[in-house]
Amino acid sequence: MANPLRSEVVRLYKNLLYLGREYPKGGDYFRDRLRAAFAKNKSVQDPEKIKEMIARGEYVARELEALYYLRKYRAMKQRYYKDS
Numbered sequence: 001m002a003n004p005l006r007s008e009v010v011r012l013y014k015n016l017l018y019l020g021r022e023y024p025k026g027g028d029y030f031r032d033r034l035r036a037a038f039a040k041n042k043s044v045q046d047p048e049k050i051k052e053m054i055a056r057g058e059y060v061a062r063e064l065e066a067l068y069y070l071r072k073y074r075a076m077k078q079r080y081y082k083d084s
Contacts, residue, residue, distance in 0.1 A: 005050045012057045013038055019064045 003009075013034070020030030044050055 003045075003047075003050070005047060005054070008054055009038075009050070012054055012061070015061055016057060016064075019061055019068075022068055023064070024067075 016034055020034060021027045023030035041053060
């Protein structure tokens with residue numbers, strides 16, 4: 001029987017893969033680390049543990065988004081406020 005949380009895990013993986021394209025160390029670096037993290041935990045069967053890992057992955061996604069917004073903000077600030 002397939003795991004009912006599989007679709008959430010796949011969605012999270014695709015979202016993180018998309019967000020990782022703009023990672024400061026490079027998309028290839030991020031993709032390799034992401035792939036290793038998901039492969040390390042592929043044997044987990046406990047639904048509660050899977051939910052915890054999904055929550056952690058969503059937290060990482062939010063942190064990446066915040067990092068990108070901050071980088072965009074800094075670039076815009078430098079562009080319009082040269083004295084600061």
